[in-house]
Amino acid sequence: MRRLSVLLSLLVLAGCGRAATSAMPAGPAGPAAARPGYGVADRFDPGMLRMRLIGAQPGWPGPRLPLAPPPRKLDCGRLKCVALTFDDGPGEATDKVLDLLAAHHARATFFVLGQMVTDKSRDFVRRMVAEGHEVGNHSWDHAALAGLSADAVRRELDRTQDVVRRVAGVRMTLMRPPYGSTNHEVENVARQEGLAQILWAVDTLDWRDRDPAIVAKRCCSAKPGDIVLMHDIHPTTIAALPRLLDELDRKGFTYVTVSELLGSPAPGKQYFNR
Structure with a gap:
């Protein structure tokens, strides 16, 4: 239980520390709320977090769900x-x-x-x-x-x-x-x-x-x-x-x-x- 609680805390903190976690990090121009993911406060999805949490447990027979890399800071107005x-x-x-x-x-x-x-x-x-x-x-x-x-x-x-x-x-x-x-x-x-x-x-x-x-x-x-x-x-x-x-x-x-x-x-x- 202690391991579960610590992991839950880390996942929540990691989510709150990012602009968003979605299928792919979105660009820097839009607000975080427009890019839904389990780490966005006003679009929090407890079911998705639970899926990831369970999948990270030792001995879990199901898939370990992936996490996207952090969003990149790109300026496509300047870059090609x-x-x-x-x-x-x-x-x-x-x-x-x-x-x-x-x-x-x-x-x-x-x-x-x-x-x-x-x-x-x-x-x-x-x-x-x-x-x-x-x-x-x-x-x-x-x-x-x-x-x-x-x-x-x-x-x-x-x-x-x-x-x-x-x-x-x-x-x-x-x-x-x-x-x-x-x-x-x-x-x-x-x-x-x-x-x-x-x-x-x-x-x-x-x-x-x-x-x-x-x-x-x-x-x-x-x-x-x-x-x-x-x-x-x-x-x-x-x-x-x-x-x-x-x-x-x-x-x-x-x-x-x-x-x-x-x-x-x-x-x-x-x-x-x-």
Whole structure:
């Protein structure tokens, strides 16, 4: 009991000492309250803290839930920031994507499908969080949300929110509508769910053109402040990553998450770039 009490105290103190702890540390521009996590006073989630606390106990048979690194202080008004994003995973090659990003000290945002977060792939989501990447909601099964009722849209988002919270202990604050399919109804549901709609400025079309050279060239056309769309489920995209990361390095880009790029994106609002 004494060990449990001490650990609880340390976790609470650690949370109160940070601006936020979410799926990925958000940028410095917005207020901490806009970036929910178990360490934010007015968005305190005792259930999430309990999950982390239990998972840290010796002998606990369940997963040890990850903690995101501290928020970074970045000024994307001064730096050449680019937000690389990956949709439709986690897939079999997601760990390779994470390896390549780590080799370049790059952070990215992964918009995951709820049905893809399985017992086999859940460790990839935990690794995303632990390595400072951002996790976003891409619906449960890649439905075209604009063709659904408000209740059906909510189910698509809520099921994915629940599975990611369960396996990684984080609450996502971003969503990407599959196919970019959105309308006023989707916007309203996203706002109610506390999710900003993240679209893109650069589409690599890696789902269509399975050519690493083409994918890399399109990605490297990005300008400072752009959000780039890729997928972590295509082998050719993984093959393109070393080339495009080397080129973006050469151009002096800083790799940031979407929330680092935008600061505190507003729920429901659509974003294409900074």
